[in-house]
Amino acid sequence: MIETFEMKPNFTYLGKKYDLDPRTIKKYYQGYNGKATTRAKPSMLDEYKDIIKEKLSYKGSKVSSLYFFLKNEKEYGGSYSTLTYYIRKHPDMKSNTKNESHVRFETKPGEQLQFDWVENIKMINKYGVEFEFNIFSTELSYSRMHHFNYSKYKTREDVLNNLVGTFKFYGGVTETVLTDNMSSIVNTNDKKFCKEFKSFAKDMGIKEKKCKVRHPYTKGKVEVRNKFMKWLIPYNYEFETEADIVEIIKKINIEVNNRINNTTGMKPILLYEKEKEYLTPLPNNQILEQYMNLSIQVKVQNTMLINYKGNQYSVPKKYINKTLKVKEFDNKLYIYDNTELIISHDIVANKKINYKEQHYIEGLQSSLKDKNINEIEELAKKNLELLDNLTTNRKKENNDK
Incomplete structure (x- = not known):
């Protein structure tokens, strides 16, 4: 009314009428809206x-994967x-994924190991190079103790090799193993395990069981844990080499086993201390080695190198873009073209790139046709020394960090 009739307000009168301080009434009349309910405080994020x-x-991508990335990197x-x-x-920030539900079921300690592939994962490094690979994922059903292993391929040999590595990681074998209709170990026609896998199960002293594909009520635990592989997504454009991917997977594996499980209320690493007492001892080394030494398929890059367990090894130039087989035995890596042995390399843990001098010279000859053999041999020697120093210094820097 005062504003409508352009009257001059009597704040003293209004104060007495409404039992308020005239100065308070004047302040609100002049546009004061009260104290802010929230403060514009900056966030640490x-x-x-x-x-x-x-x-x-x-x-x-998921928020949990983003949290792991921010915390660790x-x-x-x-x-x-x-x-x-x-x-x-912040409404403009939204996880680009959908939640899915999985039902769990319980087993006794040492009773069951679930295994599965996380297939066809693609990651791009900081130079824009795409890496495609798989992860062999296993879990002890009682403790939820998990093991992730990087694998370039998904052949039958890869499955058997990874299972042996898994049993060695856990320090024993379970009564049964459970998986779905994995094409490499299950016959297409009758949907039964192939004779090679049955023979493997017999040698390991385990019973093989098969569930329906993607049915969480039978294989839910390992599929739930496979979701943790989404933690790899924020690492796109952040890494350099295949070896970096292997190390990231190891970090995730440690984190998963040290997170409190929603069902058990305990960390898998703690429950595993109880479950490992119920695991059956591993078969003798002779049986294990016959499966560990199965050949693995690898593809030769344009650099004349193949990747194996985070390190790279050279082959002759004519094998570029071909798929070869490798076997590891007695700290040596043997590389085959079908059954023909091409070359062998000593396995040195801290040597990431392993060129044979004759392979490096062959590569230089095809690109430096204006130089004679003596010049090329001298250049190869210098470059290989620089390469060895570079990888050694990089390893030292990583250790210092």
């Missing part, structure tokens, strides 16, 4: 805002709940 938005935009010291609250406050 503001510095990561662009990273969060970018990583959540990747298909399949960007030194984020806040909590998971702080991150989720920050994302809720």
Whole structure:
């Protein structure tokens, strides 16, 4: 009314009438809206805002995978709940994935091992190079103790090799193993395990069981854990080599086994201390080695190198883009073209790139046709020395970090 009739307000009169301080009435009359209910306080996540938005935009990315990445690679010291609250406050940040439910069932200690492939994973390094690989994923059903293993291929030999490595990791074997209709070990026609896998199961002293494909009520635990492989997504454009991927997977494996499980209420690593007492001892080394030494398929790169367990080994130039087989025995790597032995390399743990001098010279000859053999041999010797120093120094820098 005062504003409508352009009257001059009597704040003293209004104060007495409404039992308020005249100065308070005057303040509100002049436009005061009261104290702010919230403060514009900066968040510790503001510095990561662009990273969060970018990583959540990747298909399949989850907040849990982003939290793991920020904590391990960007030194984020806040909590998971702080991150989720920050994302809720910013509508432009949204995880590009859908939640799925999986039903669990329980087993006795040492009773069952579930295994599966996380297939056809693609990652891009910081130079734009795409890497495609698989992860052999296993879990002890009682403790939820998990083991992830990088694998280039998914052949029958890869399955048997990975299972032996898994049993060695756990320190024993379970009563049964459970998987789905894995094409490499299950016959297409009758949907039964192939004779090679049955023979393997007999040698290991286990019973093989098969469930329906993607039915969580029978194989739910390992499929739930496979979701943790989405933690790889934020590492796109952050790594350099295949060896870096292997190390990232190891980090994730440690984290998964040290997270409290929602069903058991305990960390898998702690329950595993109880379950390992119920595991059957491993077969003798002679049986294990016959499966560990199965050949593995590898593809030769344009650099005349093949990848094996994070290291690279050279072959002659004529095998570029061909698929070869490798076997490891007595700390040596043997490379075959079908049944023909091409070359062998000594396996040196801290040597990432292993060129035979004659292979390197052959590669230089095809690109430096204006130089004579003496010049090429001298250049090869210098370059190989520089390459050895580079990989050695990089390893030292990583250790210092």
